[in-house]
Amino acid sequence: MDLLKQLLVYVVLIVAIWLAATFLLPLLSRASMAPDYSEIDVPDVEHYKTYSLEQNVPVRQLSQGQAVCYRLTKGESTNGNGFGYVAAIPGDTVEIVGGQLLVNGSPYKRSGPLASHPDEGRLVVPENHVYVVTTAHSTDSVARGPMPAAALRGRIAEFP
Amino acid sequence: MIDRIGTRNLGFAQLLLAAILLIIGITLAMSSWNRWTGISDIGTARSRLMEGNAEAAKSRASSAARALPNEPAAVLLDIDIAKDPDYARLETLERKTKGEQQQLVRTAEALSLIARKHEGAPEIAGADGVLLKALTELIKGSPPASIVLPKDSAPHYSVLVMTYVAQLQAALRVQDPVLVREAAGVLALLMPSHPEGRALEFVAGALDPACDLPRLQGLAQQVTDKKKLQAIAHSLAGMARERAAQLDAVVLGINPSSSPEKLLELQVQAAAAQDSGVDIAGLARRCFDAGRMDLAKLLLPKMPPTALGPMRSAILNQEGDVAELAKAGMTDATLAPRASKARCRKGLIAFQLSNDLGMVPKSAIIVKLNGVDVAADKITRNASLIAIDTALTGSVSIEVRAGNRIVYSDALTL
Numbered sequence: 001m002d003l004l005k006q007l008l009v010y011v012v013l014i015v016a017i018w019l020a021a022t023f024l025l026p027l028l029s030r031a032s033m034a035p036d037y038s039e040i041d042v043p044d045v046e047h048y049k050t051y052s053l054e055q056n057v058p059v060r061q062l063s064q065g066q067a068v069c070y071r072l073t074k075g076e077s078t079n080g081n082g083f084g085y086v087a088a089i090p091g092d093t094v095e096i097v098g099g100q101l102l103v104n105g106s107p108y109k110r111s112g113p114l115a116s117h118p119d120e121g122r123l124v125v126p127e128n129h130v131y132v133v134t135t136a137h138s139t140d141s142v143a144r145g146p147m148p149a150a151a152l153r154g155r156i157a158e159f160p
Numbered sequence: 161m162i163d164r165i166g167t168r169n170l171g172f173a174q175l176l177l178a179a180i181l182l183i184i185g186i187t188l189a190m191s192s193w194n195r196w197t198g199i200s201d202i203g204t205a206r207s208r209l210m211e212g213n214a215e216a217a218k219s220r221a222s223s224a225a226r227a228l229p230n231e232p233a234a235v236l237l238d239i240d241i242a243k244d245p246d247y248a249r250l251e252t253l254e255r256k257t258k259g260e261q262q263q264l265v266r267t268a269e270a271l272s273l274i275a276r277k278h279e280g281a282p283e284i285a286g287a288d289g290v291l292l293k294a295l296t297e298l299i300k301g302s303p304p305a306s307i308v309l310p311k312d313s314a315p316h317y318s319v320l321v322m323t324y325v326a327q328l329q330a331a332l333r334v335q336d337p338v339l340v341r342e343a344a345g346v347l348a349l350l351m352p353s354h355p356e357g358r359a360l361e362f363v364a365g366a367l368d369p370a371c372d373l374p375r376l377q378g379l380a381q382q383v384t385d386k387k388k389l390q391a392i393a394h395s396l397a398g399m400a401r402e403r404a405a406q407l408d409a410v411v412l413g414i415n416p417s418s419s420p421e422k423l424l425e426l427q428v429q430a431a432a433a434q435d436s437g438v439d440i441a442g443l444a445r446r447c448f449d450a451g452r453m454d455l456a457k458l459l460l461p462k463m464p465p466t467a468l469g470p471m472r473s474a475i476l477n478q479e480g481d482v483a484e485l486a487k488a489g490m491t492d493a494t495l496a497p498r499a500s501k502a503r504c505r506k507g508l509i510a511f512q513l514s515n516d517l518g519m520v521p522k523s524a525i526i527v528k529l530n531g532v533d534v535a536a537d538k539i540t541r542n543a544s545l546i547a548i549d550t551a552l553t554g555s556v557s558i559e560v561r562a563g564n565r566i567v568y569s570d571a572l573t574l
Binding site: 006007010013014017018019071073090091094095096098115116117118119120121122123124125126128129142143144145146148150151 | 170173174177180181184185186203206207210211267287309311312314315316317320344346348349350351352353361364365368370371375378379394
């Protein structure tokens with residue numbers, strides 16, 4: 001009887017490990033892609049200000065006007081971070097007309113002037129990409145094209 | 161006895177189970193390590209791609225695909241859609257994926273088939289489908305047409321790039337300014353940091369009537385490869401005839417707001433002085449239109465070989481100099497200069513020299529009497545009439561050359 005009991009315990013243990021390996025680990029790995037939060041310092045007019053950065057936000061959860069932090073190389077920025085606003089999400093059209101950035105045909109107010117650009121577009125923002133703009137356009141989508149999800153560090157909460 | 165056997169069996173069973181658990185543990189650990197390194201490699205490959213380091217990206221993508229062979233995010237990074245073996249990998253991947261990921265793999269399969277000019281690409285819905293259909297037609301060599309994407313459907317980046325690159329090439333081939341501008345504009349927005357990004361902006365600006373001259377000059381300055389810029393301006397000249405002169409001036413670094421006459425002079429001088437990509441034949445035609453044969457002549461050394469003969473002939477015809485025409489080896493009987501039979505009286509020989517069209521040599525002619533050159537001040541020309549003062553008497557041989565070609569020789573009696 002003891003032998004049977006012990007065998008049963010081992011079998012249950014093996015099945016439990018197998019179940020965990022098959023179902024629980026993938027669930028956990030997916031769970032690790034869920035948004036999590038950290039803090040990030042953003043250069044303000046005179047000093048750095050700390051904001052909450054929501055990481056691992058899927059592109060489909062972003063919308064126009066939200067502030068995001070994106071990756072830069074060390075040469076482009078002291079901390080490797082760029083900050084801008086989402087101007088367009090996948091499926092939106094982007095064009096430059098008369099030195100203005102138009103998103104779905106309407107001017108996007110947060111974009112800086114584009115006087116040196118000829119009329120360009122219309123570009124449909126590709127899947128899994130966002131069009132991010134800043135006022136200076138030195139490292140944003142005007143300078144680099146639509147940003148892939150992999151280039152985004154996350155969404156900045158309560159960004160002015 | 162039974163107890164002994166039972167205890168021993170229990171020991172064996174425990175040993176077996178421990179071995180199984182160990183194997184499961186090792187397998188789990190290896191699988192986790194594999195997955196972790198695979199995901200890490202995907203991230204690194206994407207980072208290297210963004211930095212423009214294609215070689216490192218490819219190496220990391222291959223490593224990720226080996227670790228995660230059923231993960232589209234890893235395999236698609238490692239796939240070369242132009243290679244047959246990689247298409248087989250896509251087919252395998254499609255069978256192992258579901259939902260949105262399977263749709264993504266099917267799009268990659270369609271792109272691979274089209275890129276390799278194979279038939280039977282799967283039907284893809286939405287914006288990708290529209291782009292892939294357009295790409296198929298463009299690769300077949302069909303004339304390009306405007307691409308209209310359905311609303312609320314986002315295409316994939318690679319499909320967008322491949323289709324618009326093919327669209328731009330086709331539009332340039334058929335010289336359609338609207339489609340060239342449209343494709344260049346989309347590509348300029350899509351990949352402005354690409355080495356060709358500035359050139360694409362210049363193309364869009366050159367074909368945009370609203371793009372003023374200072375802005376066009378600014379765009380030209382952004383293109384660092386000046387030879388490429390000249391080649392672009394050359395290929396656009398036919399599509400933007402109204403600003404062809406401005407394009408040439410911008411490319412040659414001349415102030416395009418100079419007067420048209422001055423602009424033409426400067427353009428010809430610049431084109432003659434440097435190995436530019438300017439449309440020399442087009443520039444020569446503009447010289448003709450302005451009646452500036454002197455400028456057109458300057459362009460002859462830069463003229464492409466196929467256009468050199470006709471252009472030289474046209475210039476010389478315009479100038480009406482039969483001697484130069486003769487020098488150029490013109491064989492047309494109506495162009496060849498001919499002399500009338502000379503009339504003689506004591507101290508004077510006279511004859512007419514022109515061609516059938518009435519052109520006369522404007523350049524110097526050489527006259528030899530008895531094998532000796534006659535001094536230029538002894539030759540009087542009045543349009544086609546040539547008169548030679550001479551002190552010779554009796555039998556005199558005459559030879560007249562125009563453009564290094566003997567146009568008349570005779571034996572005369574004075």
